[in-house]
Structure formats: structure tokens, C-alpha cells
Amino acid sequence: MCKYIRKLELRISKKDNNHRFIRLIELNRPFNVSLSTSYKSGMHDEEFNEALELSLIKYARRIQSFSLTKSPNTTDFLSHLFNLTSLRLNGNYGEEWNCLKHLSLPFLQTLKIGGFIQAKFLANIITSTKGYLNKINIDIDHHSDINNQRIIQAIYRNCPNLKRLKLEIKNNNISELEPLLRSCKYLNKLHILKRNNAITNWNNCFKVLSKSSPTNLSKFKFDCRDINEFQLDSLELFFDNWKVRQPMILQFNSYINLNIQYKDFMRLIDKYKKKGNIKYFVIKSAI
Numbered sequence: 001m002c003k004y005i006r007k008l009e010l011r012i013s014k015k016d017n018n019h020r021f022i023r024l025i026e027l028n029r030p031f032n033v034s035l036s037t038s039y040k041s042g043m044h045d046e047e048f049n050e051a052l053e054l055s056l057i058k059y060a061r062r063i064q065s066f067s068l069t070k071s072p073n074t075t076d077f078l079s080h081l082f083n084l085t086s087l088r089l090n091g092n093y094g095e096e097w098n099c100l101k102h103l104s105l106p107f108l109q110t111l112k113i114g115g116f117i118q119a120k121f122l123a124n125i126i127t128s129t130k131g132y133l134n135k136i137n138i139d140i141d142h143h144s145d146i147n148n149q150r151i152i153q154a155i156y157r158n159c160p161n162l163k164r165l166k167l168e169i170k171n172n173n174i175s176e177l178e179p180l181l182r183s184c185k186y187l188n189k190l191h192i193l194k195r196n197n198a199i200t201n202w203n204n205c206f207k208v209l210s211k212s213s214p215t216n217l218s219k220f221k222f223d224c225r226d227i228n229e230f231q232l233d234s235l236e237l238f239f240d241n242w243k244v245r246q247p248m249i250l251q252f253n254s255y256i257n258l259n260i261q262y263k264d265f266m267r268l269i270d271k272y273k274k275k276g277n278i279k280y281f282v283i284k285s286a287i
Helices: 020-028 046-058 119-128 145-158 171-183 202-212 232-240 260-275
Strands: 007-012 032-037 065-068 086-091 110-115 135-139 164-168 189-193 219-226 248-255 278-285
Touching: 020 046, 110 119, 119 145, 145 164, 145 171, 171 202, 202 232, 232 260, 260 278
Parallel strands: 007 032, 032 065, 065 086, 086 110, 110 135, 135 164, 164 189, 189 219, 219 248, 248 278
Antiparallel strands: none
């Protein structure tokens, strides 16, 4: 039997799971636990899941990092992970994550969310932290404007020490960017997702960024369907207003259409690289 395992990753099947893994947890009491499933829905190995979750409850205060790809429906073991500093969740469509409703994670520093998890629960997790959160990665594109606003407000009201942020911005949420940028004064990296035509008014977005970005913010990633969505005069104003700040590191994730506007776009980038406003630039194809 192995000893002194700090990180444990288990892939759980619908049936025939090896119960000796539970003994492994009890002997090693790992700091970092990752649970993934080989199925999305339907029946599951309830006996194994319950035994596993009860074992995790027993040593919950020792666990600092936790990853989960399916909502637990056997016990409330997540509520026992009081000392977590890192949490990663990836939900499946149709799952209810009611286990997150009253979750309190006062020492959480890193939060990564993907798949389908309700906004009200994400806002609750963020609100329950005590200002330690410094990295938030929300790779979700199905939230409504109101629910997305709810998440953004939870961030700028509860995360004064945030350094890295990845989330979707919708047209009706652009106004929420300003209080976020002003409240999260240590933010140094911002990744704006754009899915399903979520944001089309990039002009307003760039205006807010150039006006309200904190001093440390210099790393940007922008996702878009097509690079031609960006108006060159709006980009030029954004770059020009950055001349008194530290040079930006800029990445666009986009479909690349090698037309005249793309060439003009690249000439604009080169212009501000020579001026020193842009330190590094890369464009990655979204295809």
C-alpha cells in the first residue's frame, strides 16, 4: 500500500469501483483530491460514493485543494471542506448543485468553474470567502444577463485581493465592469469570454477598460467570433489611452479572416508595439 500521497485523483465509474481506494485515503490523508466521473447521469455506485464521501468527511479539515465533476447526492461532504484554498467544479447539464447553497469557504484563494452550475450558487461561494480569493476562472456561457450580473457584483463586493479573472461579459453587464475594476485594485490579468454573441458592444468595453483599469492590470485576453468585430478606431483609442500605463500583454482568441480589415488590424498592433504601449501580442485561431 502506498504511503504519503499528497495528491489523489480518482475516476469513478457507475459500478465496480475499488473500495481499497477508500482505505488509501484513510492511510494517506491527502491534501489535494480530484474526483471525476466516467458517466454524466443516471444510476451510480451509491454504496461506493457514500463510503468515499464519509471518508472525505473524516479528514476534511486536512484537504486544501478539491476538484469535482459531478454534484454529490449522497452526503453533504462539501460543507465539511472548511479549509479549502482551491476548488474546481465542472457540472453537467441538468444537475442541481444544491450542495453549494450554504457552502462556506472562508480561506478559498482559487475558484475554477466550468460546465453547467447555477449562478446563484457561484455567487454564494464567492460571497462566503473572506477576501482571500485571488484567482477566479468561470468558463460558463449559459447564464442570463441578470445572473451574470449577480456573479460580477459578488466578485467586486467580496474579492479585494483578486489578481486573475476569467469570465463572460454580456452587453448589459459592461457597466458592471467599472466597479469591478475599481474594487479589485490588484487585478493584473483579465480574460473576457465572448460566447453565443454575448458581447457585441466592444467600444463601451474598451472605454471602461481604458478609464477604470487598476494600475497592475496589463494582461488581457479577449475571446471573439471574428477579429472583424473590433472597430479599429475603438481599439486605437484603447491603445492610445494606455500610454501612461505599463505596456500590455495582449491576446485575442478569434477566427482569423485574412482580409483587408485584418491587415489594418495588424498594422495598428505594430504601431502601438513600436510606441511601447503593447509589450507582447498574439492572436490564436478559435477554430
